[in-house]
Amino acid sequence: MSSPSSLDELIEALRCLPGVGPKSAQRMAYHLLQRNPRGAERLGQAIDHALKTLRRCARCNTFTEDEVCDRCASPRRDPTQLCIVEMPVDLNTMEQTHAYGGLYYVLMGRLSPLDGIGPKELGFERLLARATDGVVKEVILATNFTNEGEATAHYLSEVLHARGLKVSRIARGLPVGGELEYSDAATVAQAFIERRDY
């Protein structure tokens, strides 16, 4: 059965979303057209508007409507500390700690050699320029404790050290309230290897 080309086009366009295969794309398309045409219109306009108004903050690389985002422009944040995270959700998590008052840089990814994601794809040059602005004194590496996050942290620490910056890495261990019995073995093993004087 052949369908009109504008329908095909919509289905094909929805497939650009992560985890959306041909079947779910078709389901979404029919839902938007049949059940929720106003929602569809709003979605279309919102995407259009976002694409026209949003850009990357010149300082932290997250999306903003201005040249520099509110957080980076805030006089209440300590500009000598720069925390590097992989994704905006990681930044949000760090913010929820209320333990950090410095600024951020969001990589929008991590090194992933098998997927062809290297320093060029991640824009290391841009980050290095940001970290060596003369104001930043300490860089805190808060990439994930996955192999990719570790590789990212390692190479960033090398290049940032070489440029005379103080570099630290968030600590790895058991979750607060975590009981050994219920923790996965790899976490306990690494917490043991990285045990500290007490």
Add this chain to the structure above:
Amino acid sequence: MSTGKQRIDGAAAFLLHAHPYSETSLILDVFSRPYGRLALLARGARRPRSALRGVLLGFQPLELSWFGGGEVKTLARAEWMGGIALLSGKCLLLGYYLNELLLKLLPREDAHPVLYDAYADALGALSRGSAEAAELRRFEKILLRELGYGLALDKEVASGEPVRADRQYVYLVERGAVEARDDEGLPSISGKTLLDLAADDYDDPRTLAESKALMRQLVAHYLAGQPLQSRRVFVELQDL
């Protein structure tokens, strides 16, 4: 018994690569000791509280159970076995290189226990940060041999004479070492390097340099034009 109902319990395996599948799942490319490389669907592995999150780690010995008969089987259980420290720094990047070689050269569902053990040994050595270059050469040699491309390092192919440490040779892919003449156009390699490589003796810096060049040439031949992403990323990182 139909292959559709086949269930494998507790197979020693390493995770080579994973990519997202649907909202919450992963497709794993694993290298198991008894069954070789295979694809497994890990249902729900990307859910926030998934028990698989702290277990499905690359470069770590795992024990996996799965069922199903198609091209992609379904992961039933995964356990972290430990015994190899997490790789870090440069050795982590070299680990990706090993994985990429296996992903690109090893066909699916072809058991290679000898290669599996060599891979585990290489990861163990990398996790201890010991003589990386020698470990890579040792692994590449076993990989090529297991794939059926064994190297002839100690005899000159034309004459059958033993390779002599004090002579110069060139290595012809799929044939072997022949004595170097001026007109070959290939990089020449010393007889000593060939003999050292045969004996896995990498103490001589010249052996290391020449065997690296030779292995790169051979691996590139069998990759048949496929670029190695991990090497490109590694080189870019060294240049930072």
